[in-house]
Amino acid sequence: xxxxxxxxxxxxxxxxxxxxxxxxxxxxxxxxxxxxxxxxxxxxxxxxxxxxxxxxxxxxxxxxxxxxxxxxxxxxxxxxxxxxxxxxxxxxxxxxxxxxxxxxxxxxxxxxxxxxxxxxxxxxxxxxxxxx
Amino acid sequence: xxxxxxxxxxxxxxxxxxxxxxxxxxxxxxxxxxxxxxxxxxxxxxxxxxxxxxxxxxxxxxxxxxxxxxxxxxxxxxxxxxxxxxxxxxxxxxxxxxxxxxxxxxxxxxxxxxxxxxxxxxxxxxxxxxxxxxxxxxxxxxxxxxxxxxxxxxxxxxxxxxxxxxxxxxxxxxxxxxxxxxxxxxxxxxxxxxxxxxxxxxxxxxxxxxxxxxxxxxxxxxxxxxxxxxxxxxxxxxxxx
Ligand SMILES: Nc1ncnc2c1ncn2[C@@H]1O[C@H](COP(=O)(O)OP(=O)(O)OP(=O)(O)O)[C@@H](O)[C@H]1O
Ligand SMILES: [Mg+2]
Ligand SMILES: [Zn+2]
Numbered sequence: 001x002x003x004x005x006x007x008x009x010x011x012x013x014x015x016x017x018x019x020x021x022x023x024x025x026x027x028x029x030x031x032x033x034x035x036x037x038x039x040x041x042x043x044x045x046x047x048x049x050x051x052x053x054x055x056x057x058x059x060x061x062x063x064x065x066x067x068x069x070x071x072x073x074x075x076x077x078x079x080x081x082x083x084x085x086x087x088x089x090x091x092x093x094x095x096x097x098x099x100x101x102x103x104x105x106x107x108x109x110x111x112x113x114x115x116x117x118x119x120x121x122x123x124x125x126x127x128x129x130x131x132x
Numbered sequence: 133x134x135x136x137x138x139x140x141x142x143x144x145x146x147x148x149x150x151x152x153x154x155x156x157x158x159x160x161x162x163x164x165x166x167x168x169x170x171x172x173x174x175x176x177x178x179x180x181x182x183x184x185x186x187x188x189x190x191x192x193x194x195x196x197x198x199x200x201x202x203x204x205x206x207x208x209x210x211x212x213x214x215x216x217x218x219x220x221x222x223x224x225x226x227x228x229x230x231x232x233x234x235x236x237x238x239x240x241x242x243x244x245x246x247x248x249x250x251x252x253x254x255x256x257x258x259x260x261x262x263x264x265x266x267x268x269x270x271x272x273x274x275x276x277x278x279x280x281x282x283x284x285x286x287x288x289x290x291x292x293x294x295x296x297x298x299x300x301x302x303x304x305x306x307x308x309x310x311x312x313x314x315x316x317x318x319x320x321x322x323x324x325x326x327x328x329x330x331x332x333x334x335x336x337x338x339x340x341x342x343x344x345x346x347x348x349x350x351x352x353x354x355x356x357x358x359x360x361x362x363x364x365x366x367x368x369x370x371x372x373x
Contacts, residue, residue, distance in 0.1 A: 005139070005208035005248040012142070013135035092202065093225040096209060096248070099187075099241040100222065103229035113232045122244070125135045 002096065003040055006123045007047035011056070013125050018055065023130035026059040030127050034120035036068040036081050038095045059130075068120035072107035079108055081120070098122055136247035140275050143208070143246060146253040147181070150276060151310065151372070155284045156294025158263030161315035161360075162284050164345070166260035167195045168364045169282075169372075171352060174216040176373060178255035181211060183245075184221035185272075186262040187238055188231055193223050197350035200224045208250035215352050220249055239267045246275065256372075265298050273305055280308040282336070286316045287324055299331050311336040311371060315360075336371055337363045 014029050029048075033039050041063060048061050068081035081101070083091055090104045098121050102113050144150065153166035163186070170182040184192040193200065198214045200223040211218040222231055222241065233241065251257060262268055272279050281302055285295045295312070302309055311334035314324045318341050328335040339360050348354035355361055 001205040002208050002248050005143075005250070006136075008142075008207075009135040009139040009247055012138040013133055016138060017133070089202065093227075096203075097222065097225045097241050097244050099233055099237045099244070100225045100229075100231060102233055102237065103226040103231050113230075114234075117237075121240070123135060125133050 001043065003043040004047045004051075006039065007044055008051055010123060010125055011048065011051045011053070014056070014128050015053065017125075017128050018130060021130075022132055023128070024055065024132055026056045026128055026130040028129040029056070029059050029061045029125070030129075031061065031063045032066050032124040032126050033063060034066050034068055034098070034122050034124070035083070036094060036098045036101060036117060036120055037122040038083060038091060039123060055130075059128075066120035069118045070101075070105070070107075071116045071118045072110060072112055073114045073116060074112040075107060075110040077107055077109040078118075081105070134243070136243050137275055140243070140246045141277050143249060143251065144257070144276060144278075147251055147257045148255045150257045150259065150279045152259040152261050152269075152272060152279055152281050153284060154261040154269065154281050154298070155291070156264060156296075156298040157285065157291040160284050160286045160291055161339070162263070163191045163195060163260050164360060165282075165284050165313055165315065165364060166258050167192045168355060168358075168361045169368060170217050170256070170258040171196075171215065171356065172361065172365050172368045173256050173258070173372075175356070176368065178373075179218075179253060180216070181218035181220070181251050181254045181257040182260065183257060184223070184260045185242065185268050186260055187222045187241055188233055188262070190221050190223050192219075192260050193221055195349055195355070196352055200227050206250065208248045209245075210250055218251060218254065220245065235267045239271055242268060242271055243275070264294075265301055269298075273302075273307055280310055282310045283312045283333075284315055285312060285324060287314060287318065287321060292324060292327060296327075296331065299333065309333055313367065314338045316341045334371065336367045339363045
């Protein structure tokens with residue numbers, strides 16, 4: 001349920017952009033969600049619909065998912081994050097703060113926790129489209 | 133764009149004062165001062181939060197003798213109440229595991245927790261800072277509107293020289309500094325007091341080295357009886373409340 005807090009951040013950020021670009025009516029909001037954070041899309045989408053202000057009434061929220069690419073800083077091995085081999089508590093901890101992945105996940109090749117989350121970390125506002 | 137930073141001040145809106153207990157130097161007693169200050173403010177009847185921002189070496193939970201708990205969710209993350217404090221630490225998520233984080237990860241975790249933690253209404257939020265003037269100091273100064281610093285040093289010139297640099301940085305950035313606490317004093321020298329006043333800052337207290345502190349670690353009742361706690365009680369009454 002902390003998806004609400006993230007949705008609120010997206011709406012607030014989108015409003016700030018709309019203001020800066022002097023958009024009166026927003027038509028489209030493009031959001032990317034990294035798999036690592038395991039955001040519950042339905043709750044997130046519902047929260048967006050509840051939180052959106054009047055100028056977003058006709059806006060389409062497009063939510064795309066980005067696979068999470070992890071890259072080892074020691075041996076340069078690159079691999080994809082998968083939730084399936086994590087227990088429930090660990091998955092939930094990473095859901096709250098994706099960086100704690102470093103406490104639970106290790107490079108499958110050399111065992112180092114010193115990897116980079118090169119792509120697909122969390123919630124990202126790509127852009128918004130609207131009319132002045 | 134990263135949407136998270138836009139909601140941080142909304143999350144902190146109902147907090148009266150946000151006090152970062154900080155030092156240019158490590159090992160000077162920040163965590164002990166931050167924890168006793170938070171506990172003292174609770175004892176005085178205030179609503180208080182404690183946020184351990186030393187993600188890679190958290191220690192306030194050890195000082196209070198509390199364990200990690202998975203926080204509840206309600207339109208964000210609700211900090212569990214421990215020893216009367218709304219208590220947030222990365223240990224709620226990393227547990228007993230090490231958290232080997234680089235600077236960018238520290239910054240990201242900090243922004244995440246600031247954006248999703250629902251502190252609600254608090255009189256004080258005390259922040260236990262990691263040593264130095266790195267990512268956490270810079271991010272807080274950048275992102276948190278009404279932050280204030282309380283600086284801890286030891287009598288050593290090695291500590292105070294780093295503190296001076298930190299003070300200069302904060303003064304340049306026009307961040308309020310409550311004052312300086314000198315910890316682990318071994319003799320009655322007034323050197324740090326004079327040096328603090330030269331910086332235009334209030335000298336809050338000189339705390340003696342107290343060999344009994346170690347025995348009080350993990351036991352809040354014992355902790356409240358230490359000389360540190362007594363001094364921090366005075367600091368709280370005279371310069372904070
Ligand atoms: N006045 C004191 N008398 C005796 N021991 C003290 C005193 N103040 C702090 N200590 C001890 O010194 C050590 C360092 O204290 P503490 O962890 O609070 O410092 P810190 O500045 O938070 O360190 P770090 O930079 O690693 O976060 C601890 O073992 C603590 O118990
Ligand atoms: Mg500390
Ligand atoms: Zn590797």
